[in-house]
Amino acid sequence: MGDAQRLPGRAASAVAVLVLFAAALVSCGSSGGEPSAEAAANQLTEWEPPGEEARELLRHAEQLYLAGCLRSRGVSYSVRTPDRVPGPPRPFPYGIDDMAWARSHGFGTALRQEAAAYAREDPNRRYRHALDGRSQAAYDRKTAHCARAAGNALYGDGERWQRTDAAARAVTAEVREAVRERPRYRKAQAAWSSCMRGEGFDVTSPLVLAAYFGHSPAPERGAAVAEARCVTATGLARTGRALEPAVRAKVYAEHAAVLEEHGAVLAEAVPYARQVVAQLDHR
Incomplete structure (x- = not known):
């Protein structure tokens, strides 16, 4: 009997959702016909990385599955x-x-620190640390097993999805790097750099500025405000966004297989994640 079927204390409907959830992903891809080359090209050009809302939904569904699997093995787990x-x-x-945003958050250091503090306060981490050595080893084995089961239930093949998602994220980063190398962008960035010298910052790019100042929330806000003032004055961000479509089409075509797989898995995973959360999230 599978992990989803052993979730303790769940209604039968919730179990049924998870069983279908896993089964559908294992059998996905059996569509009745091949799309035209033109349609495939259009779909690829329109591919976008999942937003934070979709990623949070997927993470939450995975956590709910993980919790049920661990509890069925006698392990306490807090979602x-x-x-x-x-x-x-x-x-x-x-x-x-x-x-x-610049005035409130600077380069986001305080937000990152808040997230790190939240992670340190994880009750599951405290639970593990309270165990003795042998119990910790058993806990780790069960957690690894249930994490694999959750990933496979959600994505069909969890480990393959992790590789595909990392590759798709790299494609997004490649698009932005290629935009920054375009002559039109470099000209706008040079104008931004000149503007920043007038603000008292001798830096060549926003990335350099953030790397230098993005460590302490108080002083970084002044630098971020200066950046925003000069980005607006020179149209730097507007130039980058204007260049993206042509760059994206070229880069996406070079990574078609990865993006097609990524999009296909998400098309199945996101709707099922909504069902899982609706059935199992008993807040």
Whole structure:
């Protein structure tokens, strides 16, 4: 009997959802016909990395599955609710262009520190640390088993998904790096750098500025505000966004197989994750 079927204290409907959840992903991909080359190209160009809301949904569904699996093995496990989990800093790949955000958060150091503190306070970590050596080893084995089971239930093949997701994230990073190398962007960045010297910061790019100042919340806000002022004045972020579509089409075509697989798995995983959360999240 599978892990989903052994979840203790769950209603039959919840068990049924998880059984179908795993079975559907194992058999996914059996569509009745091949899409045209033009349709496939359009779908690929429109591919976007999942937003934080989708990723949080997937993480929460995985945690619920993991908790049920571990509890069925006599292991205490606390699921931390998404609305209490600190989110990551907002991304600004071509420089901060939101003055209000810069004034409030700088480069996001305080947000990262809050997330790190939240992770340290994880009750599951405290539970593990309270165990003796032999019990910790048993706990680790059970956790590894249940984490694999949760990943396989959600994505069909959890380990393969991790590799595919990492590769897709790398594609997104490659697009942004390619944009930054375009002559039009480099010209705008040179204008931004000149503007920043007028603000008292001798830096060549927003990435350099964030790396230098992004460690202490108080002083970084002044640097971030100066960055936002110059990004707005020179149109740096606007230039980056304008260049992205053409760059994205080229880079995506070079990584078509990875992005197609990534999109196909998400198309199955996200709707099932919603069902799992609806059935098993008893807050």
